[in-house]
Amino acid sequence: MKTLVKGGTIVTASDIYGADILVEDGTISLIGKDLDTFVTADTVVDAVGKYVIPGGIDVHTHLDMPFGGTKSADDFESGTIAAAFGGTTSIVDFAIQSFGGSLHTALEQWHKKAEGKAAIDYGFHMIIRELNNQILGEMDELIRREGVTSFKLFMAYPGVFMLSDGDIFRAMQRTSENGGLICMHAENGGVIDVLVEKALAEGRTAPKYHALTRPSKAEGEATRRAIALAEIAGVPVYIVHLSSAHALEQVREARDMGLPAHAETCPQYLFLDYDNYEEDGFEGAKYVMSPPLREKWHQEHLWKGLAGNDLQVISTDHCPFCMKEQKELGKDDFSKIPNGAPGIETRMSLIYDGGVRTGKISLNRFVELTSTNPAKMMGLYPKKGTISVGADGDLVVFDPDATMTLGVKTLHMKVDYNPYEGRQVQGVPTTVLSRGNVIVDKGLFLGKPGDGKYVSRKTYTLV
Ligand code: URP
Ligand code: ZN
Ligand code: ZN
Numbered sequence: 001m002k003t004l005v006k007g008g009t010i011v012t013a014s015d016i017y018g019a020d021i022l023v024e025d026g027t028i029s030l031i032g033k034d035l036d037t038f039v040t041a042d043t044v045v046d047a048v049g050k051y052v053i054p055g056g057i058d059v060h061t062h063l064d065m066p067f068g069g070t071k072s073a074d075d076f077e078s079g080t081i082a083a084a085f086g087g088t089t090s091i092v093d094f095a096i097q098s099f100g101g102s103l104h105t106a107l108e109q110w111h112k113k114a115e116g117k118a119a120i121d122y123g124f125h126m127i128i129r130e131l132n133n134q135i136l137g138e139m140d141e142l143i144r145r146e147g148v149t150s151f152k153l154f155m156a157y158p159g160v161f162m163l164s165d166g167d168i169f170r171a172m173q174r175t176s177e178n179g180g181l182i183c184m185h186a187e188n189g190g191v192i193d194v195l196v197e198k199a200l201a202e203g204r205t206a207p208k209y210h211a212l213t214r215p216s217k218a219e220g221e222a223t224r225r226a227i228a229l230a231e232i233a234g235v236p237v238y239i240v241h242l243s244s245a246h247a248l249e250q251v252r253e254a255r256d257m258g259l260p261a262h263a264e265t266c267p268q269y270l271f272l273d274y275d276n277y278e279e280d281g282f283e284g285a286k287y288v289m290s291p292p293l294r295e296k297w298h299q300e301h302l303w304k305g306l307a308g309n310d311l312q313v314i315s316t317d318h319c320p321f322c323m324k325e326q327k328e329l330g331k332d333d334f335s336k337i338p339n340g341a342p343g344i345e346t347r348m349s350l351i352y353d354g355g356v357r358t359g360k361i362s363l364n365r366f367v368e369l370t371s372t373n374p375a376k377m378m379g380l381y382p383k384k385g386t387i388s389v390g391a392d393g394d395l396v397v398f399d400p401d402a403t404m405t406l407g408v409k410t411l412h413m414k415v416d417y418n419p420y421e422g423r424q425v426q427g428v429p430t431t432v433l434s435r436g437n438v439i440v441d442k443g444l445f446l447g448k449p450g451d452g453k454y455v456s457r458k459t460y461t462l463v
Helices: 076-085 101-112 133-144 165-178 188-200 206-214 216-233 245-256 265-271 274-277 282-285 299-309 347-356 362-377
Strands: 001-005 007-011 016-018 020-024 027-032 044-045 051-054 056-061 086-097 121-127 150-154 180-187 237-239 261-265 395-405 424-434 437-441
Touching: 007 133, 007 362, 044 437, 051 056, 051 362, 056 076, 056 347, 056 362, 076 086, 076 424, 076 437, 086 101, 086 216, 086 424, 101 121, 101 133, 133 165, 150 165, 165 180, 165 216, 180 216, 188 206, 188 216, 206 274, 216 245, 237 265, 237 299, 245 261, 245 299, 265 299, 265 347, 274 282, 299 362, 347 362, 347 424
Parallel strands: 001 044, 007 051, 056 086, 086 121, 121 150, 150 180, 180 237, 237 261
Antiparallel strands: 001 020, 007 016, 020 027, 051 395, 395 424, 424 437
16 A cells, blocks of 8 residues: 655654655655656645644543543543544553552553554553552563553552652662653642642632642652652653643753753643633633643743753643533532543644744754654654654644634534633644554544554653
């Protein structure tokens, strides 16, 4: 099967140039001018006047995830189809160890959730909730045999996800031997729980108290501690969903000292802010996520961090819950609102519109932050994350002039609200290819649930 993408401007993390791309049996086999003069393809994609970028890679998603007595609204079918519409062709989702359960059992469960449903390629991180010698041994096996090469640990949610500093340190020591990467949810869970208890005792139950009980300094403190523990263990650390200037300061300081500290941020922290919690009635629940949205002034710091490589990745933390029946669980108590928001479909357009068009980041940096760096950090590069001979034909034809209005009606995520409802963005994926197959074209999904393949990942390349 041959697919020719013709006449576009190829944009990678390092280059911008006009050329055609031939994908043969899923893999890019030729890049050059006027390939149609000597190649016959089964499918020709017209990319004239458009950018052709490597498919977006979202390394932080929660599809079909149980949380707070409910589960995230998108499963692997709806979530990956929405991702494809948004120009994302690979995800790394989080499998979750059950209390008393093994990592292998959790991985099997998540394979079952994805198999036959995923429309784009996918890998898994593993969330570790309990650590003992057996689990430490399983970490090695997951890396060696299963292609799961990163582990998320929590410094928040005591009794649910949080590990002690001792267990975090043990896991880090293990990754210093087995080459895995620790992805850290860095918020001081002990402090937050005390603040939550106090707020509720004082009758402060509205959604905004979710944010007011999770101060950015509790994120800064945990980030500093995570980096210090990683330094003692002699390993890199990757801070997930970094939201604040206080946390960023810790990552920057560490990197300036030459330490392998890494971090991702997410569009919600760049485009939404604390004021959203002040929306009327229960509307603030739409934005209940952890870490919470911060005051607007943090955004400028995050953009500078992205431009200057103190932040290396933009992921989504896609974790959607409907307002009806899900977010509503916390109508009378903000601590019962399921944490998370939708974003898998809007990342590429938001970042292009709000980052590239405004001059905050370059076009190459856009590709680097949304595809190349996530691929490198999560062991997917160079099969994914770039456009080169030998790479998978995961390509997005991106129209820099097209506009769209974000909202429940225009988007495909299975959630009854959108945090960006009514926002107009310029820069839209028009055709999306997964391993050479056109899966989205001009607003239509042409792929098939189940065509997405599990990707066994290698260990990280630091960026
Ligand atoms: O609020 C969030 N972020 N929900 C998903 C779980 C997590 O901590 O990433
Ligand atoms: Zn988290
Ligand atoms: Zn998350």
